[in-house]
Amino acid sequence: MHLASVDPQLADLSNKLIYSAMAVYTLAMLAHLVEWTFGSKGAVALRSAEQSSLAETVAAADEGGKAVRKVTVKVATASGGTATLTRTALADAGATVVTSGRGEDEAPDGPGAAGTSEKGDLAGRIAISLTVLGALLHAGGVLSRGLSVMRWPWGNMYEFSCAFALTMVLAYLGLLAAKKNARWLGLPVILAALVTLGVAVTNLYTDSEQLVPALHSYWLGIHVSTAIICGGALYAGFVTTALFVGKDAYERRVAAGLPGGPLRIPVTVWQRLPAASTLDKLSYRINAFVFPLWTFTIIAGAIWAESAWGKYWEWDPKETWSFITWVAYAAYLHARATAGWRGRKAAYLALLAFACWLFNYYGVNIFVTGKHSYAGV
Amino acid sequence: MSDTRTGHRTPADETAEQAAERLSSAPAEPGEGDGPGAGPAGLGALGWARWTWRQLTSMRVALILLFLLSLAAIPGSLIPQNSQNAFKVQTWKAAHQGIAPLYDKLQLFDVYSSVWFSSIYILLFVSLAGCIVPRTWQFVGVLRAAPPAAPRNLARMPVYAAWHTDADAESVNAAGHRLLRRRGFRAHRSGTGPVAAEKGYLREVGNLLFHFSLFALLAGFAWASLASGQGGKLLVEGQGYSNTTTQLDDFTGSWAYTADDLDAFGFNLDSFSARYQTSGDQVGSARDFTAHIRYWNGTDSSKLTNGTIQVNHPLEIGSSKVFLIGHGFAPVVTVRNAKNEIVYRGPTPFLPQDSNATSTGVIKVSDYGTGPDGTKTMLGFNGYFLPTAPENFEKTGPVSLFPDAADPMLVLTAYQGDLGTDTGNPQNVYQLDTKHMTQLKQDGDIARARLKPGQAWELPDGYGTVTFEGYQQWASFNISHRPGNAVALTGAVCAILGLIGSLFVQRRRIWVRATTGPDGRTLVEVAGLARSESARTAEELAEFAVDLQESAPALDDDDPAGDPAGTPPGGPPAGPTDDPADPAAPADPDSKE
Numbered sequence: 012m013h014l015a016s017v018d019p020q021l022a023d024l025s026n027k028l029i030y031s032a033m034a035v036y037t038l039a040m041l042a043h044l045v046e047w048t049f050g051s052k053g054a055v056a057l058r059s060a061e062q063s064s065l066a067e068t069v070a071a072a073d074e075g076g077k078a079v080r081k082v083t084v085k086v087a088t089a090s091g092g093t094a095t096l097t098r099t100a101l102a103d104a105g106a107t108v109v110t111s112g113r114g115e116d117e118a119p120d121g122p123g124a125a126g127t128s129e130k131g132d133l134a135g136r137i138a139i140s141l142t143v144l145g146a147l148l149h150a151g152g153v154l155s156r157g158l159s160v161m162r163w164p165w166g167n168m169y170e171f172s173c174a175f176a177l178t179m180v181l182a183y184l185g186l187l188a189a190k191k192n193a194r195w196l197g198l199p200v201i202l203a204a205l206v207t208l209g210v211a212v213t214n215l216y217t218d219s220e221q222l223v224p225a226l227h228s229y230w231l232g233i234h235v236s237t238a239i240i241c242g243g244a245l246y247a248g249f250v251t252t253a254l255f256v257g258k259d260a261y262e263r264r265v266a267a268g269l270p271g272g273p274l275r276i277p278v279t280v281w282q283r284l285p286a287a288s289t290l291d292k293l294s295y296r297i298n299a300f301v302f303p304l305w306t307f308t309i310i311a312g313a314i315w316a317e318s319a320w321g322k323y324w325e326w327d328p329k330e331t332w333s334f335i336t337w338v339a340y341a342a343y344l345h346a347r348a349t350a351g352w353r354g355r356k357a358a359y360l361a362l363l364a365f366a367c368w369l370f371n372y373y374g375v376n377i378f379v380t381g382k383h384s385y386a387g388v
Numbered sequence: 389m390s391d392t393r394t395g396h397r398t399p400a401d402e403t404a405e406q407a408a409e410r411l412s413s414a415p416a417e418p419g420e421g422d423g424p425g426a427g428p429a430g431l432g433a434l435g436w437a438r439w440t441w442r443q444l445t446s447m448r449v450a451l452i453l454l455f456l457l458s459l460a461a462i463p464g465s466l467i468p469q470n471s472q473n474a475f476k477v478q479t480w481k482a483a484h485q486g487i488a489p490l491y492d493k494l495q496l497f498d499v500y501s502s503v504w505f506s507s508i509y510i511l512l513f514v515s516l517a518g519c520i521v522p523r524t525w526q527f528v529g530v531l532r533a534a535p536p537a538a539p540r541n542l543a544r545m546p547v548y549a550a551w552h553t554d555a556d557a558e559s560v561n562a563a564g565h566r567l568l569r570r571r572g573f574r575a576h577r578s579g580t581g582p583v584a585a586e587k588g589y590l591r592e593v594g595n596l597l598f599h600f601s602l603f604a605l606l607a608g609f610a611w612a613s614l615a616s617g618q619g620g621k622l623l624v625e626g627q628g629y630s631n632t633t634t635q636l637d638d639f640t641g642s643w644a645y646t647a648d649d650l651d652a653f654g655f656n657l658d659s660f661s662a663r664y665q666t667s668g669d670q671v672g673s674a675r676d677f678t679a680h681i682r683y684w685n686g687t688d689s690s691k692l693t694n695g696t697i698q699v700n701h702p703l704e705i706g707s708s709k710v711f712l713i714g715h716g717f718a719p720v721v722t723v724r725n726a727k728n729e730i731v732y733r734g735p736t737p738f739l740p741q742d743s744n745a746t747s748t749g750v751i752k753v754s755d756y757g758t759g760p761d762g763t764k765t766m767l768g769f770n771g772y773f774l775p776t777a778p779e780n781f782e783k784t785g786p787v788s789l790f791p792d793a794a795d796p797m798l799v800l801t802a803y804q805g806d807l808g809t810d811t812g813n814p815q816n817v818y819q820l821d822t823k824h825m826t827q828l829k830q831d832g833d834i835a836r837a838r839l840k841p842g843q844a845w846e847l848p849d850g851y852g853t854v855t856f857e858g859y860q861q862w863a864s865f866n867i868s869h870r871p872g873n874a875v876a877l878t879g880a881v882c883a884i885l886g887l888i889g890s891l892f893v894q895r896r897r898i899w900v901r902a903t904t905g906p907d908g909r910t911l912v913e914v915a916g917l918a919r920s921e922s923a924r925t926a927e928e929l930a931e932f933a934v935d936l937q938e939s940a941p942a943l944d945d946d947d948p949a950g951d952p953a954g955t956p957p958g959g960p961p962a963g964p965t966d967d968p969a970d971p972a973a974p975a976d977p978d979s980k981e
């Protein structure tokens with residue numbers, strides 16, 4: 012195999028970019044903190060701004076007599092009440108508007124970190140802009156690291172961690188770009204990205220170099236990159252699930268007439284989060300999205316193992332923990348389909364499954380020796 | 389699935405009709421029908437067997453077994469396993485003598501073939517078979533029947549919309565039928581009446597495919613363990629071997645692959661090249677290993693083909709694959725006895741002990757002849773080979789500084805006496821049995837030599853000389869025959885495809901019913917029911933209804949959705965599953981089973 016040399020300038024640039032990204036993420040984190048702080052001052056509106064503006068659009072269309080067709084669908088809610096969803100097709104250009112109202116009996120989605128505070132909202136917007144900037148620097152860091160040695164930039168734990176943190180941030184920005192109500196994810200995602208990068212640069216750092224022979228395979232590009240995507244997305248799933256458990260506990264407290272929020276976290280924080288049912292749905296979607304990809308990752312790893320070691324499955328610790336993680340998520344999906352396990356119990360399984368994933372990443376790499384080894388850890 | 393919405397279903401809610409045609413694609417839960425913990429009281433042996441079977445094939449038990457399976461896999465990742473590294477197991481046992489026998493009894497050194505681990509996954513697969521086979525038949529039945537007819541009271545479906553129109557009922561139904569078909573629904577209309585439609589059957593197909601392919605995976609595994617074999621071979625540069633048991637260092641076969649089945653081929657190791665990082669913080673990390681070989685296929689060893697074997701790039705010959713799994717150094721020494729006759733000459737493979745290839749090994753000179761005192765004896769050497777030796781290693785002991793041979797050194801101590809090679813018992817070629825040997829001493833101290841290539845050591849007491857001529861490299865290979873990979877791979881690919889269908893396709897139903905009321909106006913009712921978790925039925929129904937309004941324009945004065953015909957005032961809350969999907973069928977007498 013041809014042994015390319017290392018371009019020290021690019022390698023150096025990569026380090027600088029990663030540090031710059033961390034600095035910008037730190038600012039983004041502060042901005043998010045400001046957002047949450049200001050948000051706690053304002054009153055908490057029960058309908059998001061987006062929903063009410065849609066309602067206004069429809070009302071305006073109605074008044075003008077422009078709506079040619081309009082259907083209101085009655086939706087049964089979990090607690091036996093009803094909510095409605097209205098779709099209106101406007102006369103001109105076939106434009107349509109959809110508004111969905113929540114049922115009276117349903118817990119409403121919180122308005123997000125900023126609450127109704129305009130200053131909070133501004134801080135949140137600044138935080139997002141900074142996050143985008145940080146992600147650009149971060150992506151540049153990962154890219155130049157790869158270019159400095161002309162190979163995939165995930166040949167050791169340092170590089171893997173940088174890429175993993177990047178996918179977390181990109182998964183979150185992707186949700187925002189898809190116009191999903193996901194700004195409340197900002198703070199936990201930035202925090203985790205910072206912690207991951209911090210551990211990477213302090214404990215896992217290793218110079219940019221060529222790969223050990225065991226990694227000379229195109230499966231590195233396939234198997235490891237899907238593992239990284241799974242990691243980023245599973246993290247988002249974890250945050251959502253954990254917040255679901257908290258918000259669910261909060262909603263139960265409210266239903267039982269108890270004051271204060273669970274875990275001594277102020278009520279206003281819980282109020283601003285989306286409803287437990289929304290978080291539950293989102294966490295299911297993320298985990299269900301990742302599951303086939305994780306399955307693929309394991310299978311790709313097995314194919315690689317077959318060509319590297321002669322056996323596609325040997326119960327190497329890494330393989331074993333991937334399997335444990337996989338089965339744990341399969342158990343979670345089964346739990347969702349089993350009466351009596353839905354909701355909280357299933358969520359606990361998802362949290363456990365994520366703990367397995369984390370252990371597989373940090374625990375197995377650091378404490379358990381197996382055939383999976385990375386140069387310079 | 390619709391029952392996620394209600395969540396708190398009581399057992400009595402569910403009729404047998406529903407159990408067979410549940411909204412969820414999950415199977416019926418025996419516990420739900422029986423009440424928690426209810427056993428088959430007074431049912432006799434057959435009753436118990438039936439009950440056990442139904443429990444075993446329930447989702448709840450599948451869930452518990454899955455959980456147990458991941459739990460049971462943990463110890464094997466933390467305790468050394470015989471199947472991976474028997475040597476490590478021995479070391480561990482020696483270090484934990486108190487607990488090791490208990491661990492042995494619990495099969496903790498062979499977790500993945502242990503009785504308890506096997507019973508969990510076998511139970512899981514029995515449960516899976518018991519769950520998946522009936523589901524397949526049921527699904528075939530569903531495919532052959534028309535989608536279930538519209539429930540009498542559509543307003544009680546989870547999503548519902550209604551409006552009045554002047555269009556006549558029959559044409560609205562027909563339009564609904566046409567539109568649903570255009571949307572890819574499987575729509576059915578009985579005569580001129582209401583329309584029933586369903587979409588997303590691929591979800592169930594995917595689910596069945598996924599679970600069935602788990603069996604294919606298992607079959608691939610089983611086949612591999614019944615019909616595969618592997619052998620190991622260590623070759624020094626310049627050596628060759630042909631693939632027979634006598635020439636392999638070790639061979640493990642299986643039921644359907646024995647030493648007689650070994651593919652006929654062979655190869656010579658011409659040279660081995662290794663390259664390492666020489667600077668930076670990863671100094672000494674390997675960068676490239678390549679074994680340059682010439683091989684033959686069949687019995688004719690004169691037709692040679694050039695090839696290379698690298699990590700990740702095995703050589704495929706016949707139905708075997710040859711993997712490069714290790715490499716090291718073999719110091720070349722010449723031993724002369726007391727009479728200055730050459731009694732040993734050649735490379736002796738030493739085993740690397742650390743990442744800088746500090747290597748240890750022994751040299752056994754069993755044909756030494758007679759010693760200086762005139763009696764027959766043998767010589768044995770314990771040695772270290774340091775590919776890159778430090779200036780001195782008084783404090784550290786003999787350790788190499790770098791894995792490549794930049795400044796090689798051989799460190800030796802010598803024994804004379806009986807090596808035990810004549811007893812006929814197999815011997816470890818990397819260990820010296822010094823029970824019947826004495827160590828050579830010089831001036832009261834252990835005699836020790838540090839040799840650079842070309843240097844010779846005059847042994848004390850006139851035992852002759854040892855010359856360190858230089859070194860060669862060796863490479864070790866794993867020769868493996870493993871059938872069943874294709875089966876497992878097919879299973880794996882089907883599993884992924886099945887999962888994608890099962891998780892991303894949404895199964896849902898839509899009904900349309902237009903009826904002419906006493907006032908001559910037509911009431912259009914549409915309703916939908918999701919049979920999977922994240923279906924967007926409300927959005928879809930709204931979209932469809934808006935389309936339908938093209939054929940059935942709403943009269944603007946009313947809002948029938950607010951007061952749907954037939955809702956009993958103050959009736960039970962509109963939970964989807966308390967309403968049988970097919971109200972035409974009377975409540976089944978078995979419903980309270």
Ligand code: HEM
Nearest residue numbers: 341344348412413414415445446447450515516519890891
């Ligand atoms: C061998 C281990 C098994 C694994 C890895 C596994 C994995 C999965 C996964 C990942 C799903 C999610 C797909 C979905 O939600 O549609 C699923 C669904 C399902 N599994 Fe399994 N499964 C296993 C064994 C079983 C067994 C033993 C049963 C029956 C007792 C079973 C019955 C089902 C059913 C009915 C669903 C569909 C649930 C629904 O309607 O959403 N599975 N399984």
